[in-house]
Amino acid sequence: MTADTVSRFKIPAHEMERIKSLLGRDPNLTEEAVFSALWSEHCSYKSSRIHLRKFSSKGPRVLMGPGENAGVVRVTSRTGIAFKMESHNHPSYIEPFQGAATGVGGILRDIFAMGARPVALTNSLVFGSLRQPRQLTLFRRVVAGIAAYGNSIGVPTMGGEVWFDERYAKNILVNAFALGLVAEDGIMSAVPPPKPLLAVYVGNKTGRDGVSGAAMASRSFTDGDTDLRPQVQVADPFVGKKVMEATLTIIREGLAGAIQDMGAAGLTSSSVEMAAKAGLGIEIDVEKVPLRDSSMEPWEILLSESQERMLLLVEEPRVGRIMDIARESQVSAAVVGRIISDPVFRVRKGETVFAEVPVPYLTDQAPLYDRPARARVPAPSPSAHHSPSEAGRHSIVELFHRLLDHPNGGSAEWISRQFDFEVGTRTLLSPGHDVAVVDLREEEHAVAISMAGFSHPLTRDPGRGAMLLVAKCVTDLAAVGAWPVGLTDCLNFGNPERPETMSDFVLAVSGIADATKRLGIPVVSGNVSFYNETDGISIPPTPILATCGLLSDRRRLVPGRTFRAGLSLALAGTSHDLSLGGSYLDWILDEPEPDPVPQVDWETLARLQPFMSVVLAGRTLCASRAIGRGGLLRSLLQIVSGGTTLGVALSLPRLDNPLQTFFSEAPGRILLAFEPEHAPFIEQSAREFGIPLRTIGITVPHLWNIRYQDRDGRSKELSDSPEQLKRRYSASLAGQMEELP
Amino acid sequence: MTPRHHVGIIRFPGTNCDLDTWEAISLVPGLVPVWVSHKEKNSGDLAAIILPGGFSYGDYFRTGAIAARSPVMDLVGDFAQKGHPVLGICNGFQILAEAGILPGTLLPNSGRTFLCQEESLVIENCRTPFTGLFDPGTPVTLPIAHQEGRFFIDPDRLQDIEKKGQVLLRYLNNPNGSLREIAGLTNVTGNVVGLMPHPERRSSSLFGRPDGLLFFQSLALYLERQSLRTLSEAH
Numbered sequence: 001m002t003a004d005t006v007s008r009f010k011i012p013a014h015e016m017e018r019i020k021s022l023l024g025r026d027p028n029l030t031e032e033a034v035f036s037a038l039w040s041e042h043c044s045y046k047s048s049r050i051h052l053r054k055f056s057s058k059g060p061r062v063l064m065g066p067g068e069n070a071g072v073v074r075v076t077s078r079t080g081i082a083f084k085m086e087s088h089n090h091p092s093y094i095e096p097f098q099g100a101a102t103g104v105g106g107i108l109r110d111i112f113a114m115g116a117r118p119v120a121l122t123n124s125l126v127f128g129s130l131r132q133p134r135q136l137t138l139f140r141r142v143v144a145g146i147a148a149y150g151n152s153i154g155v156p157t158m159g160g161e162v163w164f165d166e167r168y169a170k171n172i173l174v175n176a177f178a179l180g181l182v183a184e185d186g187i188m189s190a191v192p193p194p195k196p197l198l199a200v201y202v203g204n205k206t207g208r209d210g211v212s213g214a215a216m217a218s219r220s221f222t223d224g225d226t227d228l229r230p231q232v233q234v235a236d237p238f239v240g241k242k243v244m245e246a247t248l249t250i251i252r253e254g255l256a257g258a259i260q261d262m263g264a265a266g267l268t269s270s271s272v273e274m275a276a277k278a279g280l281g282i283e284i285d286v287e288k289v290p291l292r293d294s295s296m297e298p299w300e301i302l303l304s305e306s307q308e309r310m311l312l313l314v315e316e317p318r319v320g321r322i323m324d325i326a327r328e329s330q331v332s333a334a335v336v337g338r339i340i341s342d343p344v345f346r347v348r349k350g351e352t353v354f355a356e357v358p359v360p361y362l363t364d365q366a367p368l369y370d371r372p373a374r375a376r377v378p379a380p381s382p383s384a385h386h387s388p389s390e391a392g393r394h395s396i397v398e399l400f401h402r403l404l405d406h407p408n409g410g411s412a413e414w415i416s417r418q419f420d421f422e423v424g425t426r427t428l429l430s431p432g433h434d435v436a437v438v439d440l441r442e443e444e445h446a447v448a449i450s451m452a453g454f455s456h457p458l459t460r461d462p463g464r465g466a467m468l469l470v471a472k473c474v475t476d477l478a479a480v481g482a483w484p485v486g487l488t489d490c491l492n493f494g495n496p497e498r499p500e501t502m503s504d505f506v507l508a509v510s511g512i513a514d515a516t517k518r519l520g521i522p523v524v525s526g527n528v529s530f531y532n533e534t535d536g537i538s539i540p541p542t543p544i545l546a547t548c549g550l551l552s553d554r555r556r557l558v559p560g561r562t563f564r565a566g567l568s569l570a571l572a573g574t575s576h577d578l579s580l581g582g583s584y585l586d587w588i589l590d591e592p593e594p595d596p597v598p599q600v601d602w603e604t605l606a607r608l609q610p611f612m613s614v615v616l617a618g619r620t621l622c623a624s625r626a627i628g629r630g631g632l633l634r635s636l637l638q639i640v641s642g643g644t645t646l647g648v649a650l651s652l653p654r655l656d657n658p659l660q661t662f663f664s665e666a667p668g669r670i671l672l673a674f675e676p677e678h679a680p681f682i683e684q685s686a687r688e689f690g691i692p693l694r695t696i697g698i699t700v701p702h703l704w705n706i707r708y709q710d711r712d713g714r715s716k717e718l719s720d721s722p723e724q725l726k727r728r729y730s731a732s733l734a735g736q737m738e739e740l741p
Numbered sequence: 742m743t744p745r746h747h748v749g750i751i752r753f754p755g756t757n758c759d760l761d762t763w764e765a766i767s768l769v770p771g772l773v774p775v776w777v778s779h780k781e782k783n784s785g786d787l788a789a790i791i792l793p794g795g796f797s798y799g800d801y802f803r804t805g806a807i808a809a810r811s812p813v814m815d816l817v818g819d820f821a822q823k824g825h826p827v828l829g830i831c832n833g834f835q836i837l838a839e840a841g842i843l844p845g846t847l848l849p850n851s852g853r854t855f856l857c858q859e860e861s862l863v864i865e866n867c868r869t870p871f872t873g874l875f876d877p878g879t880p881v882t883l884p885i886a887h888q889e890g891r892f893f894i895d896p897d898r899l900q901d902i903e904k905k906g907q908v909l910l911r912y913l914n915n916p917n918g919s920l921r922e923i924a925g926l927t928n929v930t931g932n933v934v935g936l937m938p939h940p941e942r943r944s945s946s947l948f949g950r951p952d953g954l955l956f957f958q959s960l961a962l963y964l965e966r967q968s969l970r971t972l973s974e975a976h
Binding site for chain 1: 754755757758760761764794795796798799800801852854855856857858884886888939941942944947948
């Protein structure tokens with residue numbers, strides 16, 4: 001590398017060469033800053049774009065697909081849901097409270113930029129082991145940061161997932177999902193109409209916080225990265241709420257031609273991306289930008305990621321009304337530039353031009369990499385080993401206790417009670433369920449949201465594991481009678497320059513693409529987070545999915561738990577492949593030669609939702625719950641969690657593989673609780689839809705008793721106290737968090 | 742024809758339970774919700790005022806501190822002074838306490854985190870405009886959602902409010918360290934009520950009991966009786 005190719009903004013040398021050859025000259029400081037942001041992995045998707053083409057975003061209900069601030073899917077005759085998920089992993093590791101809070105603020109802006117009023121938030125959190133004090137602090141502060149933003153702006157945080165795994169200790173994952181409602185004729189776009197338009201800035205003033213944040217999030221961490229704190233943005237949910245209300249008013253009054261939030265790479269990406277979509281250019285005068293610190297340099301203004309800011313493209317006669325709305329809402333607003341026919345990005349400060357770069361150089365001609373991929377070589381296993389499927393080696397009772405005692409298997413209530421999950425009073429199913437259910441208050445419809453981000457199956461087999469995640473979402477949705485209408489993802493991976501990481505990525509994307517196409521679920525938005533790597537060690541492949549499903553009648557919904565004794569319990573769904581590979585049990589035992597990851601029974605999966613719809617429409621169920629993390633035993637404990645003393649008495653036939661029966665997480669299985677009198681109707685419906693159904697027992701107070709016969713026909717019995725199991729379940733996470741001084 | 746009483750719902754910047762409160766009021770025959778701006782100075786024909794929950798002015802400063810000093814609070818003070826019904830829910834309670842319209846203060850929860858969960862509560866004082874439909878000792882279940890809900894007051898005044906029966910609502914399992922499990926209280930004259938739990942969030946329900954609606958139905962009944970009394974006095 002020669003001295004003159006060294007970039008002040010850490011642009012790799014070969015990309016600096018490319019910039020020089022495109023421009024035919026050296027970029028100046030401001031131009032280099034602009035390139036560093038727009039060519040960053042975060043903004044350009046340069047390593048992922050060619051693979052993301054595998055996703056299909058088509059579907060009869062899709063109103064807006066990728067390329068917008070968020071995807072939109074029609075859910076009633078006149079309303080759509082706008083939804084998206086984004087990562088805020090890097091900032092949250094550096095400054096957990098602000099990093100997580102701004103993650104929530106950023107995803108909300110993506111939603112209301114579409115004209116949609118946000119009505120639900122969820123999140124997926126992955127941390128290292130809580131045995132480390134550093135992780136405790138990170139975790140505590142991330143949860144507080146999410147709570148601070150969502151609670152204050154008044155959008156309920158309805159649910160989510162959490163996972164603790166040492167391999168994420170230096171690269172925690174904080175993914176936030178938001179969903180909003182928008183009238184079909186009120187959808188806003190980030191693609192401007194072909195008219196002369198002015199660029200109007202609305203929101204918080206610009207400061208030095210978050211300068212170069214996008215570029216920071218596009219690199220791996222090294223040990224010396226303690227000085228990155230200024231690159232983390234600062235959240236202000238109070239201003240966020242004012243900006244949200246002002247933006248929604250502006251859209252409702254039809255005043256804006258296009259809107260994009262100033263998220264990653266702030267003013268630069270929002271202005272350039274909107275201009276690029278119209279095939280036009282844009283001119284920005286940084287002197288007009290509302291500033292907190294008047295000494296800011298043009299490049300700092302361009303790259304600042306100060307929060308709570310929106311960029312609007314507006315026809316001139318409408319600017320006055322927008323200024324009035326901003327004044328009423330007590331937020332700053334200014335005309336900062338205009339769309340120009342010449343397709344260049346021109347940055348001025350008064351009369352002085354600081355940057356002039358053709359827009360295509362920044363977007364279409366940004367680097368695009370088909371990075372080499374090489375499948376991971378499985379670690380050689382020691383010669384002596386025992387498969388977890390080997391019945392009899394483990395005490396089932398003891399294994400179940402181990403699953404519950406780990407924070408990964410315990411109740412997440414310590415987290416969810418810090419989130420206001422009810423503000424807006426649309427919450428039909430609260431945290432503690434596998435899905436969040438949002439009341440649409442229209443045509444009796446509701447929307448269910450299922451999150452899946454459990455990476456262990458992907459560690460075992462990226463392709464099959466990714467399919468499993470899609471199938472898990474669909475099962476969760478089916479359990480409440482919802483059928484999937486759209487999916488968004490956040491693909492968290494390590495360093496794409498490593499062929500093994502790239503191979504994981506390609507396999508996972510293919511798995512998600514195959515599974516969603518097979519089930520007809522459009523992938524309407526998404527986000528990629530690479531470089532989750534520290535000191536050369538990458539995280540396991542961790543795509544996190546959020547699938548939205550539609551319930552046609554919210555009044556038929558049943559909760560995932562009951563307090564009633566004497567109910568019949570039945571298991572509906574597949575028993576085709578109950579392998580334990582990639583399961584929570586597999587993770588706990590970490591056997592050297594695990595079972596394979598189970599193959600999804602697509603046939604049964606596709607029939608589950610119609611079956612559940614019929615059973616729910618017959619109003620025959622008291623509770624239903626997908627078999628999820630931890631398998632049948634843990635799901636049983638959850639379904640009787642409506643009361644403190646309620647347990648179960650099960651009587652099972654001969655089991656060839658008790659471990660699989662009790663701990664398999666193969667998707668496509670739902671646990672049902674119902675009055676015994678409804679058994680004939682449920683059994684009849686199961687036959688009609690070709691769903692295997694087995695009645696397995698009843699709910700009983702003060703009893704936890706499971707009888708079965710082992711492979712050799714010997715009678716076995718598992719006995720426990722439901723009260724004690726529930727205490728274990730509720731203490732495993734809360735106990736760790738509350739013991740601190 | 743049923744008279745329709747206007748119930749003013751105050752919106753401070755940062756209030757976020759305003760729409761939920763509006764919906765709950767709309768469910769009660771005889772009550773008509775109307776918006777009241779934080780700048781309003783005239784109570785017009787309002788029959789009652791509600792300060793809904795939220796994070797007024799972001800609550801970056803001591804909770805309720807800025808809202809308690811906004812122009813509309815002069816109106817609320819006068820309105821309360823005249824004996825009209827005033828209800829503060831969550832942040833609204835914090836603002837009423839900060840403004841000195843209700844005794845005591847709400848400190849950060851003893852666990853130092855935000856808490857959103859259902860609480861079992863017992864109603865004690867049923868002589869306010871918002872609790873007439875309850876029997877003393879009635880158990881109710883309502884959700885809380887706050888970071889600063891720990892009721893605190895000096896020992897002398899604590900004794901005083903207990904003696905005068907100003908405690909309206911107590912937690913069964915104190916979630917936040919409130920003195921004497923106090924979750925809600927009223928002023929000496931009984932027309933101003935502050936509640937940390939959210940009745941508007943239990944005004945209609947798919948699964949549970951809508952315990953919260955009774956607070957607003959009580960108000961409708963109270964206003965109805967008031968107007969009958971005024972009518973008979975006029976005759």
